[in-house]
Amino acid sequence: MKKNIILIGFMGIGKGTTARAYAKKYKCFNIDTDDLIESKTNKRVKEIFEEKGEKYFRKLEQDCANWIEGSVDKTFISCGGGFYNVKNLKKLGTVVLLDASYDWIYNRLSTAENSKSKLKKRPLFSEPKKAKKLYKEREEAYKKIADVIINVEDKDIKNIIREIHKLSYI
Numbered sequence: 001m002k003k004n005i006i007l008i009g010f011m012g013i014g015k016g017t018t019a020r021a022y023a024k025k026y027k028c029f030n031i032d033t034d035d036l037i038e039s040k041t042n043k044r045v046k047e048i049f050e051e052k053g054e055k056y057f058r059k060l061e062q063d064c065a066n067w068i069e070g071s072v073d074k075t076f077i078s079c080g081g082g083f084y085n086v087k088n089l090k091k092l093g094t095v096v097l098l099d100a101s102y103d104w105i106y107n108r109l110s111t112a113e114n115s116k117s118k119l120k121k122r123p124l125f126s127e128p129k130k131a132k133k134l135y136k137e138r139e140e141a142y143k144k145i146a147d148v149i150i151n152v153e154d155k156d157i158k159n160i161i162r163e164i165h166k167l168s169y170i
């Protein structure tokens with residue numbers, strides 16, 4: 001079993017922030033699946049959606065998962081919100097879900113300092129109504145695939161990373 005932490009959850013819940021804080025505190029490597037895809041294609045996620053469509057992006061996510069399976073261990077991996085759907089997710093490491101209500105996530109995103117850019121770079125968040133529908137569609141699937149669920153509502157980042165670290169998988 002690989003010793004990666006695979007951090008999943010809905011867009012805007014704070015996966016990237018959590019991964020960076022964890023890596024800084026516990027001195028491990030961290031990578032992000034959207035960043036890997038952007039560096040491989042030399043395009044932003046938003047551009048990939050616009051130019052090639054969502055289906056193509058999902059294929060890139062699967063390629064990324066295959067590369068992680070073959071090449072990455074002992075790393076904290078934050079994932080795009082749809083990455084939970086890759087076929088080999090459970091082979092990549094311990095799957096940790098960050099969980100919160102849709103309203104909490106929306107509030108976090110819309111009150112962030114750089115809220116405009118945070119919303120703009122996420123094509124599936126361009127219409128809040130659609131995003132809420134997507135949240136509802138995914139809610140159960142996220143919970144079903146997770147090994148561990150961490151509720152992050154009103155929790156300090158220090159406590160969140162400590163909770164993850166208690167798992168001691170890296």
Ligand code: S3P
Nearest residue numbers: 010011012034080081082122123
């Ligand atoms: C997506 C989430 C995004 C990004 C892409 C699709 C999704 O990542 O991968 O826009 O399907 O939920 P974040 O969860 O980091 O926003």
